[in-house]
Amino acid sequence: MLQERWTAVDGYIGAHLVPTDPVLDAVLRVSADAGLPPISVSPAQGKLLHVLARAQGARSILEIGTLGGYSAIWLGRALPPGGRLMTLEAEPRHAEVARANLARAGLTDVAEVRPGPAQDTLRRLHAAGDGPFDLIFIDADKPGYPDYLSWSLRLSRPGTMIVADNVVRDGAVADSASTDANVLGVRRYIEMMAAEPRISATVIQTVGSKGYDGFALAVVLAGS
Numbered sequence: 001m002l003q004e005r006w007t008a009v010d011g012y013i014g015a016h017l018v019p020t021d022p023v024l025d026a027v028l029r030v031s032a033d034a035g036l037p038p039i040s041v042s043p044a045q046g047k048l049l050h051v052l053a054r055a056q057g058a059r060s061i062l063e064i065g066t067l068g069g070y071s072a073i074w075l076g077r078a079l080p081p082g083g084r085l086m087t088l089e090a091e092p093r094h095a096e097v098a099r100a101n102l103a104r105a106g107l108t109d110v111a112e113v114r115p116g117p118a119q120d121t122l123r124r125l126h127a128a129g130d131g132p133f134d135l136i137f138i139d140a141d142k143p144g145y146p147d148y149l150s151w152s153l154r155l156s157r158p159g160t161m162i163v164a165d166n167v168v169r170d171g172a173v174a175d176s177a178s179t180d181a182n183v184l185g186v187r188r189y190i191e192m193m194a195a196e197p198r199i200s201a202t203v204i205q206t207v208g209s210k211g212y213d214g215f216a217l218a219v220v221l222a223g224s
Ligand code: SAH
Pocket: 039, 040, 041, 064, 065, 066, 067, 068, 069, 070, 071, 072, 088, 089, 090, 091, 094, 116, 117, 118, 119, 139, 140, 141, 144
């Protein structure tokens, strides 16, 4: 019952604020046909990422967890001319589908899909002196989130925004007895944010077509 209402309201929000987009429709269709799981951010959440990137004036964006490129397209479309998006994906097939989808969106020259486990790519990016990024979106394996936060901080500057998906997990995040590796990952992520003097952070709980979940939002502070 609640889920039906959340989905209906997502439909209403989408109808008004997230115009039907043949490219994004095709991206979801092609991704489903290729057998990718239907776990992209929702349209309203994609628009949220887009609004945040615009508010941030982001010129360089890092995404960890590409899937078929749906959220990458929302983020890539927020960039000004000359802006860059790098997105990290462990599954070669996902990376391949995402590249085709980013091409479909006209973002080939803007977005680069880096294949391989994000932990390795992040280490290499840092060693190569890449960054700092203006906005970082973390949405890969949840047990990896604490490590992704550490690398994100190294690839940040004061003012960088670090956003993470799926941190509420149907409320399971508040269960201190949980033994679920995903819950443990997001709980450690939140505890790390709390203990990190270089950032100011909060979590916004969300409901909608993807159920009950949440986004963690953090900003890297001046002087860091
Ligand atoms: N951000 C996407 C959804 C990402 S789903 C969107 O909203 O459209 C999570 C993705 O992270 C999957 O494609 C999965 O293959 C990838 N992933 C999981 N573990 C990873 C790792 N260690 N390194 C990089 N990508 C990983």
